[in-house]
Structure formats: C-alpha cells, structure tokens
Amino acid sequence: MKYLCGICLLGMVGLQGVAAExxxxxxxxxxxxxxxxxxxxxxxxxxxxxxxxRADMTHEKDKWRNNLTxxxxxxxxxxxxxxxxxxxxxxxxYSYSGDMSLFGRASYEDDRFSGYEYQGTATVGLGRRFxxxxxxxxxxxxxxxxxxxxxxxGRNSETEGIFRLAGKYVxxxxxxxxxxxxxxxxxxxxxxxxxxxxxxxxxxxxxxxINLGYTVKYTSRVPEDKKKTDTETTINLVYVF
Numbered sequence: 001m002k003y004l005c006g007i008c009l010l011g012m013v014g015l016q017g018v019a020a021e022x023x024x025x026x027x028x029x030x031x032x033x034x035x036x037x038x039x040x041x042x043x044x045x046x047x048x049x050x051x052x053x054r055a056d057m058t059h060e061k062d063k064w065r066n067n068l069t070x071x072x073x074x075x076x077x078x079x080x081x082x083x084x085x086x087x088x089x090x091x092x093x094y095s096y097s098g099d100m101s102l103f104g105r106a107s108y109e110d111d112r113f114s115g116y117e118y119q120g121t122a123t124v125g126l127g128r129r130f131x132x133x134x135x136x137x138x139x140x141x142x143x144x145x146x147x148x149x150x151x152x153x154g155r156n157s158e159t160e161g162i163f164r165l166a167g168k169y170v171x172x173x174x175x176x177x178x179x180x181x182x183x184x185x186x187x188x189x190x191x192x193x194x195x196x197x198x199x200x201x202x203x204x205x206x207x208x209x210i211n212l213g214y215t216v217k218y219t220s221r222v223p224e225d226k227k228k229t230d231t232e233t234t235i236n237l238v239y240v241f
Contacts, residue, residue: 038236
C-alpha cells in the first residue's frame with residue numbers, strides 16, 4: 001500500500017504535464033499556492049510546541065485542476081523526540097461537463113505518535129464545483145470510493161475499502177489573502193477518519209503573508225493508550241506564489 005500511494009501521487013503530479021503536451025500551442029501556466037514555516041501548539045496524542053513546514057499548491061489548465069499538499073511536524077523536548085509526523089496528498093480533477101468533474105486522489109501519512117505506523121489512501125469519484133459565477137469564491141463537494149492501507153504498531157499491514165466524502169470552501173477576499181474551510185471523511189469498516197481544516201491567510205507585504213490554521217482530526221479506532229481526537233493550532237509565515 002505504501003508503494004501504491006507513492007505511485008498514485010507521482011502519477012497525479014505528472015498528469016498536468018501530459019495534458020499540456022497534448023496542446024503545445026497553449027502556453028503552460030504556473031502553479032499557485034503558498035509554502036512556509038510556522039509555530040505549532042498541539043493537543044491530544046502530543047503536547048508540545050514546535051515548528052512545522054507546509055506547502056499547498058494548485059495548478060489549473062484547460063479541464064484539469066491539480067493540487068499537491070504536504071506538511072511535516074518534528075520536535076524534541078529535553079532531547080526526547082515528542083512529535084514526528086509527515087503527510088502528503090495529491091489530487092487531480094478533470095472537468096467533463098460544466099461544473100462536474102472526475103477526481104483521483106492519493107494520500108500518505110506517517111505519524112509516529114498516533115499508534116499507526118502509516119495510513120495511506122487511494123480514491124476516485126465525482127465532484128462538483130458550486131459558486132463558479134463568483135470569481136472570489138468556490139465550493140467543491142466530492143464523493144467517491146477506494147482503498148485504505150494502514151498498520152498499527154506491532155501488527156501486520158491491513159487494507160480495506162473506504163467511502164470518501166469531502167468539501168472545500170475558498171474565499172479570496174483580497175489579493176494574496178483568503179479563507180479556506182475543508183471537511184473530509186474517509187469511512188471504512190474497521191475505522192473512520194474525520195478531518196476539519198480551517199485556514200486564514202492574510203497578506204503582510206509583497207508575497208509574504210501570515211497563515212493561521214486550526215486542524216481537528218478524529219480517528220474512530222486507536223490503541224488504548226492513544227486519544228481519538230488530535231488538534232493542531234498553527235501560525236505560519238508563508239510565501240504566496
């Protein structure tokens with residue numbers, strides 16, 4: 001499952017290049033997004049203060065929309081490692097009829113303090129974009145299915161089918177300033193993962209901005225010594241491009 005998610009992520013990133021080559025007369029567009037470093041206060045399975053790194057990039061061209069998200073969290077407290085987490089996801093949407101689209105998505109998470117060695121997903125499905133008439137706002141709703149691979153600490157790897165529901169609202173209220181709310185649920189027979197990500201980016205000067213974020217993740221089944229709900233509160237200095 002680890003290798004499957006990696007192959008899916010690489011394939012999604014490359015889809016846009018393939019689409020561009022199909023029409024050489026159209027000039028390639030750039031990736032838009034933000035990347036930066038920030039301070040994190042965590043509760044739940046880890047209680048500490050540390051630094052994190054994050055990147056969120058989107059590329060839109062013709063009927064394709066690609067998104068790549070990555071973040072990492074690492075810290076030591078009194079020479080003892082208290083948090084270490086890596087997450088990456090990639091998604092490609094192909095618009096086939098107006099605001100309707102087909103999507104493929106893959107994600108991989110390695111959270112050393114969650115009780116799981118890793119969790120990876122690969123899903124496909126249908127999406128629809130609302131509020132398309134408003135240039136400053138978008139609302140995307142998606143539903144689909146796929147597989148999830150995971151491994152609890154001290155156990156063998158397992159896979160199961162999942163049903164995915166997701167929504168993302170973006171309000172660009174000013175140049176290089178936006179509000180984002182994401183909700184997702186990966187529903188499986190063994191356990192379900194619900195996630196809420198709230199983000200506010202406000203321009204400081206030029207391409208630099210401050211990003212405030214609050215993430216809540218609920219895992220319905222965890223080892224006995226772990227908590228089901230984790231939260232992250234972040235303050236990031238980001239570069240918007």
